[in-house]
Structures are given as structure tokens and as C-alpha cells.
Amino acid sequence: MAEKTLFQKIANGEIPSEMVYEDDQCFAFRDINPQAPTHILICPRKPIPSLDDITEDDGELVGHLSLVATRIAAEEGLTNGYRTVYNCGEHGQQSVPHLHLHLIGGRQLNWPPG
Ligand code: AMP
Numbered sequence: 001m002a003e004k005t006l007f008q009k010i011a012n013g014e015i016p017s018e019m020v021y022e023d024d025q026c027f028a029f030r031d032i033n034p035q036a037p038t039h040i041l042i043c044p045r046k047p048i049p050s051l052d053d054i055t056e057d058d059g060e061l062v063g064h065l066s067l068v069a070t071r072i073a074a075e076e077g078l079t080n081g082y083r084t085v086y087n088c089g090e091h092g093q094q095s096v097p098h099l100h101l102h103l104i105g106g107r108q109l110n111w112p113p114g
Helices: 006-011 056-075
Strands: 019-022 026-030 038-044 082-085 101-105
Touching: 006 026, 006 038, 019 056, 026 056, 038 056, 056 082, 056 101
Parallel strands: none
Antiparallel strands: 019 026, 026 038, 038 101, 082 101
């Protein structure tokens, strides 16, 4: 069996986290190194390594992650906006090889991100 990813270990409680949302397709928890007052990671239960690895079959799942991000943003009171980001691969500075959508908000964000 494949080694569990860091985020699978978070999903099953092997690694502690502050979980903010869970359903049968995904889970969301606060980033351990927040870049803004709200910084939440939304992950599919399916351990897709990165955005580069999604297929046509994952379309609904990836749409679901965005929908969940909007719900959490509302719950977090991010009425002035927020940012969602998939880091992908080396140039995208992805550090955990389990697909995750960053939800970042609660302060004025800058662009370009660097
Ligand atoms: P990325 O660099 O896009 O792959 O994002 C990985 C994110 O996971 C980073 O923002 C880390 O701060 C976050 N992270 C790593 N380990 C943990 C953990 N144990 N609990 C919560 N967030 C984590």
C-alpha cells in the first residue's frame, strides 16, 4: 500500500490539526504557518499529488473544493474578499504532494504574489 501523505495523516487524526470542515469528498484545516488571519487548506480525501495529476474524472471534485472554499470564506466572515491558490510543482513552490487549495484572507493581499 502507498505511504500515507501528510494530509491523509491529518485527515485520520494521526497528526493533530484544527479541522474546520469535513464531508465525504474533502476536509479543511488551518494552515500551521498562516500567511494571513485566515489561512485554510482544503484537500480532497483522494490523495491526488498535484493539480497536474487531475483528470476529467476529477472535474466535479475540483469544483467541489472551490465551492467549499466559498462556504468557509463566508463562515470566516471574509466579506471583503480572499484568495484561493493551488501551488503546483517546483516553480509553484508546492511542498506537500497532496492536492490542496489554499484559502487566504482577512487582510489586504498583494499582487503579484512573488
Ligand atoms: P504548499 O507549499 O502549497 O504545498 O502548501 C503546504 C502547506 O501546508 C504550507 O502552507 C504549510 O504551512 C502547511 N502545512 C505543513 N504541515 C502542516 C501541518 N502539520 N498542519 C497544517 N498545515 C501544514
